Amino acid sequence: MAIELNGKIPDGPLEEKWDRHKAKIKVVSPANKRKFTVIVVGTGLGGASAAASMAEMGYNVKSFCIHDSPRRAHSIAAQGGINSTKNYPNDGDSVWRLFYDTIKGGDYRSREANVYRLAQCSASIIDQAVAQGVPFAREYGGELANRSFGGALVSRTFYARGQTGQQLLLGAYSALMRQVDEGGVELFARREMVDLVVVDGKARGIITRNLVTGELERHTADAVVLASGGYGRVYFLSTNAWNSNGSAAWRCHRRGAAFANPCYVQIHPTCIPVKGEQQSKLTLMSESLRNDGRVWVPKTRQDSLANAHNIDVSKRDYYLERRYPSFGNLVPRDVASRNAKMMTDKGLGVGPEPQRLAVYLDFRDAIDRLGVHKIDERYGNLFDIYKEITDDDPHQVPMKIYPAVHYTMGGLWVDYNLMTTIPGLYAVGEANFSDHGANRLGASALMQGLCDGYFVLPYTIGDYLGSEELKPVKTTHDAFNEAVDSVQKRVNVLLDSKGTRSGKARHTVLELYRELGLTMWDNVGMARTEEGLKSALQKIPEIKQKFEETVFVPGSSDSFNKTLELGMRVHDFFEIGELMARDALHRDESAGGHFREEHQTAEGEALRDDEDFSYVAAWEWKGEGKEHELNKENLVFENVKLTQRSYK
Amino acid sequence: MNLTLRVWKQDGPDSAGRLVDYPVTDIDPNASFLEMMDILNEQIMKEGNDPIEFESDCREGICGTCGLVINGQAHGPKRAVATCQLYMRDFHDGQVITVEPWRADSFPVIKDLVVDRAALDRIISAGGYISVRTGPKPDANATPIAKDKADHAFDMAACIGCGACVAACPNASASLFTSAKVSHMALLPQGQVERSRRVKRMVDQMDHEGFGNCSNIGECSAACPKKIPLESIARMKREYLRAVVIPNDAS
Ligand SMILES: Cc1cc2nc3c(=O)[nH]c(=O)nc-3n(C[C@H](O)[C@H](O)[C@H](O)COP(=O)(O)OP(=O)(O)OC[C@H]3O[C@@H](n4cnc5c(N)ncnc54)[C@H](O)[C@@H]3O)c2cc1C
Numbered sequence: 001m002a003i004e005l006n007g008k009i010p011d012g013p014l015e016e017k018w019d020r021h022k023a024k025i026k027v028v029s030p031a032n033k034r035k036f037t038v039i040v041v042g043t044g045l046g047g048a049s050a051a052a053s054m055a056e057m058g059y060n061v062k063s064f065c066i067h068d069s070p071r072r073a074h075s076i077a078a079q080g081g082i083n084s085t086k087n088y089p090n091d092g093d094s095v096w097r098l099f100y101d102t103i104k105g106g107d108y109r110s111r112e113a114n115v116y117r118l119a120q121c122s123a124s125i126i127d128q129a130v131a132q133g134v135p136f137a138r139e140y141g142g143e144l145a146n147r148s149f150g151g152a153l154v155s156r157t158f159y160a161r162g163q164t165g166q167q168l169l170l171g172a173y174s175a176l177m178r179q180v181d182e183g184g185v186e187l188f189a190r191r192e193m194v195d196l197v198v199v200d201g202k203a204r205g206i207i208t209r210n211l212v213t214g215e216l217e218r219h220t221a222d223a224v225v226l227a228s229g230g231y232g233r234v235y236f237l238s239t240n241a242w243n244s245n246g247s248a249a250w251r252c253h254r255r256g257a258a259f260a261n262p263c264y265v266q267i268h269p270t271c272i273p274v275k276g277e278q279q280s281k282l283t284l285m286s287e288s289l290r291n292d293g294r295v296w297v298p299k300t301r302q303d304s305l306a307n308a309h310n311i312d313v314s315k316r317d318y319y320l321e322r323r324y325p326s327f328g329n330l331v332p333r334d335v336a337s338r339n340a341k342m343m344t345d346k347g348l349g350v351g352p353e354p355q356r357l358a359v360y361l362d363f364r365d366a367i368d369r370l371g372v373h374k375i376d377e378r379y380g381n382l383f384d385i386y387k388e389i390t391d392d393d394p395h396q397v398p399m400k401i402y403p404a405v406h407y408t409m410g411g412l413w414v415d416y417n418l419m420t421t422i423p424g425l426y427a428v429g430e431a432n433f434s435d436h437g438a439n440r441l442g443a444s445a446l447m448q449g450l451c452d453g454y455f456v457l458p459y460t461i462g463d464y465l466g467s468e469e470l471k472p473v474k475t476t477h478d479a480f481n482e483a484v485d486s487v488q489k490r491v492n493v494l495l496d497s498k499g500t501r502s503g504k505a506r507h508t509v510l511e512l513y514r515e516l517g518l519t520m521w522d523n524v525g526m527a528r529t530e531e532g533l534k535s536a537l538q539k540i541p542e543i544k545q546k547f548e549e550t551v552f553v554p555g556s557s558d559s560f561n562k563t564l565e566l567g568m569r570v571h572d573f574f575e576i577g578e579l580m581a582r583d584a585l586h587r588d589e590s591a592g593g594h595f596r597e598e599h600q601t602a603e604g605e606a607l608r609d610d611e612d613f614s615y616v617a618a619w620e621w622k623g624e625g626k627e628h629e630l631n632k633e634n635l636v637f638e639n640v641k642l643t644q645r646s647y648k
Numbered sequence: 649m650n651l652t653l654r655v656w657k658q659d660g661p662d663s664a665g666r667l668v669d670y671p672v673t674d675i676d677p678n679a680s681f682l683e684m685m686d687i688l689n690e691q692i693m694k695e696g697n698d699p700i701e702f703e704s705d706c707r708e709g710i711c712g713t714c715g716l717v718i719n720g721q722a723h724g725p726k727r728a729v730a731t732c733q734l735y736m737r738d739f740h741d742g743q744v745i746t747v748e749p750w751r752a753d754s755f756p757v758i759k760d761l762v763v764d765r766a767a768l769d770r771i772i773s774a775g776g777y778i779s780v781r782t783g784p785k786p787d788a789n790a791t792p793i794a795k796d797k798a799d800h801a802f803d804m805a806a807c808i809g810c811g812a813c814v815a816a817c818p819n820a821s822a823s824l825f826t827s828a829k830v831s832h833m834a835l836l837p838q839g840q841v842e843r844s845r846r847v848k849r850m851v852d853q854m855d856h857e858g859f860g861n862c863s864n865i866g867e868c869s870a871a872c873p874k875k876i877p878l879e880s881i882a883r884m885k886r887e888y889l890r891a892v893v894i895p896n897d898a899s
Pocket residue numbers: 041042043044045046047064065066067070072073074075076077078079080081082164165191192193194227228229230239240241244245247248284406407428429430431442443444445446447449
């Protein structure tokens with residue numbers, strides 16, 4: 001049975017949809033709010049802001065995270081900034097412009113109404129954050145400062161040095177902790193959601209694994225909000241934090257929530273290149289660096305790359321400036337990444353031998369123009385990070401950068417209310433698919449997470465809670481028993497594998513995880529082909545089988561056990577990776593971050609096929625060992641005209 | 649590189665712990681300290697043994713999850729970095745490296761190198777915020793804030809909540825952590841309304857959690873990956889005194 005994909009997009013002109021919708025949806029009375037319990041899984045920008053705001057409104061909120069403290073959610077690592085239509089620099093920004101840039105940046109694969117609402121709410125986010133005491137960068141006159149990010153011709157990005165995510169998250173976390181103090185939020189740290197409990201077709205609770213004791217715990221609720229972040233770590237190497245995972249979303253998917261556009265992955269152009277086989281994660285160098293840094297490679301392959309600055313300017317190819325004169329170094333991420341790959345594919349790369357997988361990001365001209373002091377003020381901490389990791393000083397030599405997996409645009413399918421295809425299950429932040437289409441613009445994830453959590457979900461959830469009849473459920477309900485049993489079985493797969501029982505590691509979790517990651521990077525990475533995707537679809541289940549048979553997981557399930565935690569997440573990554581490859585194979589066009597080599601313009605740009613693929617691919621789980629079913633939500637564009645993206 | 653790791657192993661909060669020696673071989677000097685720990689764990693598991701439990705997340709010095717006492721120093725020998733930002737090139741071949749958890753009564757050991765730092769969250773919960781609700785707010789530019797003030801507030805807000813200051817302090821005081829939040833908010837106009845109430849409640853909670861008193865030794869600041877200065881504690885003490893004198897924030 002196919003799923004009904006009703007986006008529930010309100011009627012009326014684009015500018016009025018959100019206001020009209022808010023005026024129409026149900027509001028729960030203050031006295032009744034207290035009677036509802038809402039579970040929020042995740043305490044990143046999406047989860048913390050949602051949990052705090054709902055508790056302030058009067059709902060009982062239970063907040064869960066896998067970390068030891070809600071403040072450690074991966075949002076903390078966001079560096080560069082957050083977009084907003086404030087137009088403080090007076091450079092012509094507007095709600096329309098941010099909307100348009102986001103739709104275009106996403107290569108026309110997102111919903112107009114959602115994106116417009118995001119742009120409308122973006123100004124309130126900055127006001128809210130400042131009221132909380134978030135110390136954004138300021139000008140000497142005491143006003144807030146802005147900078148530019150890729151894919152935009154205006155300066156609309158607010159920032160707090162290179163730690164914008166940290167400061168915004170600490171703002172949301174402080175609001176959350178205030179509600180913990182006031183009793184509106186009950187906090188469950190070191191808990192991993194390992195299953196969703198669905199009763200009578202509605203999301204009514206979750207099963208968590210207590211990461212300290214290993215106990216499987218049951219929690220009931222009237223609605224569940226998933227704010228568990230993205231699944232980029234399916235590639236093993238990425239800029240995502242070590243514990244970021246796709247399991248919470250995947251478990252919901254297996255319980256009936258459609259998974260949308262899994263193949264849309266953002267590969268960020270400016271990361272520190274891979275340095276060796278022992279590497280565990282990649283480090284991002286903020287996109288803000290492209291405000292002043294110039295990207296180049298030598299025009300011809302150099303024998304020695306010992307001293308970049310000795311390469312004469314006439315012998316350098318500032319390829320982004322050459323190919324995209326109007327946006328220059330500030331083209332969107334997918335375009336910048338693909339161009340870097342094009343250069344290294346031609347053998348012009350400047351990274352470590354023999355692959356030379358890197359290009360230069362050079363600050364010499366900016367330092368000459370603005371002085372070291374100004375540059376340090378803007379990027380000092382990023383320069384420090386770079387130096388710490390590479391032992392090279394970007395004041396002296398150009399940075400070497402290369403694309404790396406960074407963000408997943410795909411996620412659980414949600415309607416305009418942010419509800420998934422399971423009634424009562426919502427998804428916010430990176431966990432949903434909603435606003436970024438096939439490519440996210442820089443500084444827009446923080447904006448989306450906070451918009452969802454502060455300004456959208458707390459309203460829209462009332463529409464559900466206020467109109468559904470929700471009978472009380474107990475943790476002894478069969479659905480809870482069944483869920484706990486199924487989790488226990490998954491734990492046992494790892495603890496009873498031949499590898500574990502043999503008493504010596506045939507394969508460790510990391511070994512097989514790396515193997516999956518490499519397969520994904522090679523075949524479902526920056527450039528995809530039918531052949532590569534088919535081979536991934538064959539290989540991934542093979543590695544999964546090897547994993548189930550030979551993996552070694554020491555210790556027991558009833559204690560603190562990091563290997564078991566990771567093993568369970570990796571076990572899900574095999575299935576997620578497979579669906580990503582399947583989606584990428586089916587999407588026989590190029591769009592944003594999804595680049596099928598078969599579909600490109602003469603100049604190597606992504607070539608869409610609007611006729612056949614202007615839809616959201618929402619995949620439906622059909623059961624163990626069965627093929628997913630594809631459901632389509634057609635994208636309707638009433639306000640923008642679909643064109644070939646141009647940044648020239 | 650080949651090294652010997654002398655690592656604290658402890659089964660749980662109530663078990664006795666001990667130092668165990670592990671040889672670790674073939675380490676790339678450009679590997680990070682935590683990558684070296686991953687490799688060691690791989691080597692241990694290949695033999696069918698239990699790995700060393702430790703925690704990390706961002707692995708770039710911002711989330712505050714990692715935290716090891718390395719050769720007696722919280723976050724290791726390098727200043728102004730977190731454990732995850734240490735590289736093996738900062739050590740030498742053949743070295744014996746001792747690795748222990750944060751030690752403080754308020755941070756019970758969960759297992760091996762993993763401790764429970766929830767006490768820090770409870771300090772924040774007691775007042776480390778500006779009490780505003782979600783909803784319409786004045787325009788963000790309505791109140792100009794001098795750049796140096798804003799920058800200074802940022803310096804204080806940069807604390808990652810790792811707890812190294814507690815681990816480094818002979819009294820296991822959480823003063824640096826608490827003072828960083830108190831300072832961040834006291835420096836901003838938004839933070840004035842609850843200034844007295846905030847510092848009183850946070851300091852009281854800190855005492856209640858069993859953290860020690862500050863006796864101006866300064867080890868905390870030396871271990872702090874975000875260079876939170878000692879003057880921040882001085883400010884907290886002044887704020888606390890002020891709160892005793894002016895208990896009502898209306899001023
Ligand atoms: C290095 C880096 C820099 C970035 N810089 C920027 C930037 O400058 N601007 C921008 O706009 N975006 C940036 N991004 C993207 C942005 O940070 C993220 O998309 C965003 O923060 C995601 O927020 P979130 O709330 O959806 O999820 P997260 O912050 O990832 O939080 C996930 C939460 O879910 C919890 N969780 C996960 N699984 C479970 C489970 N099974 N059970 C219980 N809890 C669970 C975690 O504990 C955590 O609390 C950056 C990303 C990276 C990797």
